[in-house]
Amino acid sequence: MMLFILFIFIVIFLIDFPRLIKKKQFKILAIYCCFYSLALVLSILILLDIPVTSPMVLIDSLLKSINLSY
Amino acid sequence: MKVENAKISATQFMFSIVIFIRSSSLLSAFFFSITKQDSWLIVLFGTVVCIPLLWVYVALAKQYPDKSLIQINDEVFGRIGGKIVSVFYIWFFFTLTTLNLRDLGGFVNKSIMILTPNTVIISIFIILCAWSVYYGLEVVTRYSIVFTIISTAILIVSILATFNIMNFENFLPIFHQPVNSYIHGTHIISTIPFGELVVFLMIAPNVEGKEKGLAKYFYGGFFIAALLILLVILRDTAVLGNMLEFLSLPSFEALRLATLFETISHIEILFAVLLILFLFFKISILFYTSILAVSHFFKIKSYRPLILPASALIVVYSITIFENVIMHTTISRGTAPFFWAFIEMILPFITLMVSYIKKAIKKAAGSSKEASAA
Numbered sequence: 001m002m003l004f005i006l007f008i009f010i011v012i013f014l015i016d017f018p019r020l021i022k023k024k025q026f027k028i029l030a031i032y033c034c035f036y037s038l039a040l041v042l043s044i045l046i047l048l049d050i051p052v053t054s055p056m057v058l059i060d061s062l063l064k065s066i067n068l069s070y
Numbered sequence: 071m072k073v074e075n076a077k078i079s080a081t082q083f084m085f086s087i088v089i090f091i092r093s094s095s096l097l098s099a100f101f102f103s104i105t106k107q108d109s110w111l112i113v114l115f116g117t118v119v120c121i122p123l124l125w126v127y128v129a130l131a132k133q134y135p136d137k138s139l140i141q142i143n144d145e146v147f148g149r150i151g152g153k154i155v156s157v158f159y160i161w162f163f164f165t166l167t168t169l170n171l172r173d174l175g176g177f178v179n180k181s182i183m184i185l186t187p188n189t190v191i192i193s194i195f196i197i198l199c200a201w202s203v204y205y206g207l208e209v210v211t212r213y214s215i216v217f218t219i220i221s222t223a224i225l226i227v228s229i230l231a232t233f234n235i236m237n238f239e240n241f242l243p244i245f246h247q248p249v250n251s252y253i254h255g256t257h258i259i260s261t262i263p264f265g266e267l268v269v270f271l272m273i274a275p276n277v278e279g280k281e282k283g284l285a286k287y288f289y290g291g292f293f294i295a296a297l298l299i300l301l302v303i304l305r306d307t308a309v310l311g312n313m314l315e316f317l318s319l320p321s322f323e324a325l326r327l328a329t330l331f332e333t334i335s336h337i338e339i340l341f342a343v344l345l346i347l348f349l350f351f352k353i354s355i356l357f358y359t360s361i362l363a364v365s366h367f368f369k370i371k372s373y374r375p376l377i378l379p380a381s382a383l384i385v386v387y388s389i390t391i392f393e394n395v396i397m398h399t400t401i402s403r404g405t406a407p408f409f410w411a412f413i414e415m416i417l418p419f420i421t422l423m424v425s426y427i428k429k430a431i432k433k434a435a436g437s438s439k440e441a442s443a444a
Contacts, residue, residue: 005171008382009382009409012378012379012382013380016375016378016379019375019427020375025370025371025372027368027370028372028375028376031364031368031370031376032375032376032379034109035163035376035379035382035383036382037378038383039382039383039385039386042383042386042387042390043382043386046386046389048392052390054387054390054391054392055161055165055371056165056391056392057392057397057401058403059405059409060401060404060405060406063405063408063409064404064405066441068405068408069404069405069408070254070257070403070404070405070406
């Protein structure tokens with residue numbers, strides 16, 4: 001499973017990354033890397049069964065603590 | 071600076087709004103269990119509540135005809151303040167994309183492909199959406215009119231097919247719920263399908279001929295969609311009656327009971343096809359606006375290289391966002407209306423007010439300068 005995920009991420013990497021380097025669009029490249037690494041890290045965390053708290057749940061508990069809920 | 075030069079016609083814009091709201095008919099289960107047989111009243115209340123909200127959106131789009139929501143924020147709140155407000159919107163767009171994708175995955179998983187893992191359905195679907203987003207706004211919105219015609223035809227057929235099993239006593243008693251549940255239901259419907267129209271402020275600058283009357287098309291699309299949703303809810307209530315509150319997909323079950331000329335039955339597959347069409351459309355628009363928002367946020371020239379990593383992120387986000395459907399429903403009923411209201415209603419309102427105040431100050435400064443010069 002891990003290999004499969006890595007394979008998909010490598011394919012995604014090879015589609016756009018070399019072209020961006022060639023065109024020297026470094027600003028897009030930086031944002032690209034942010035998205036890419038965030039997705040990669042999250043998917044590895046899911047694979048390793050490490051619980052990830054979603055922002056929705058965080059906001060939910062925050063609003064519940066100030067009684068803003070039905 | 072423009073990332074996307076594509077132009078869409080005002081009619082396409084209007085029908086995109088129709089499909090966008092209509093696709094949320096899946097979510098009617100959120101308020102069916104709260105207001106029961108009076109849910110159709112909730113649609114009317116929600117429509118009335120959303121008229122001033124639409125006025126805010128239209129006023130913002132008129133004030134800055136060439137700017138998207140993110141660029142408006144930069145203009146109104148300054149560089150740093152604008153970025154802070156924009157972060158909320160970008161998170162909101164991504165979360166909406168994710169939630170709709172998850173709804174779709176859940177629906178396909180529950181009703182059609184029971185043994186396929188949810189993640190596989192979601193991944194394949196996001197590839198399709200990414201493909202359409204890659205070719206731009208025109209491709210995403212081009213089919214809106216066709217989808218609307220198909221969906222209305224299917225809606226009429228389904229009403230005819232279920233007419234013999236409708237029981238109009240199911241609507242009684244009217245106004246018999248506690249007042250709180252009406253407020254709760256109205257809050258849900260005005261934030262979860264209707265208020266999501268804020269994403270169209272990202273698309274509004276690309277509408278052709280908007281100088282003449284964007285408002286007409288904005289309101290027109292909204293009212294057509296509200297009418298269609300009202301028909302769906304009336305049909306479901308008349309067919310299912312008290313069963314409503316226990317079902318997670320009321321429309322699907324209502325169509326399952328329908329038969330046409332004793333030979334055509336199981337037309338719930340029409341609903342499934344329709345829903346997948348709608349959600350494809352909605353997710354494409356949401357995905358497009360979220361990537362466009364990111365590219366406007368960072369002021370980059372092309373959003374296309376970001377599509378693939380963003381789709382990977384959305385798939386992963388959709389797995390982690392909720393542990394299960396129950397959590398999704400509880401949060402959507404309990405606290406989501408509040409923080410959605412913050413993003414959909416309060417933030418645009420503040421933006422509009424600040425822009426008016428800024429304009430007034432500029433005018434006053436200009437006139438005082440003139441006076442001193444004279």
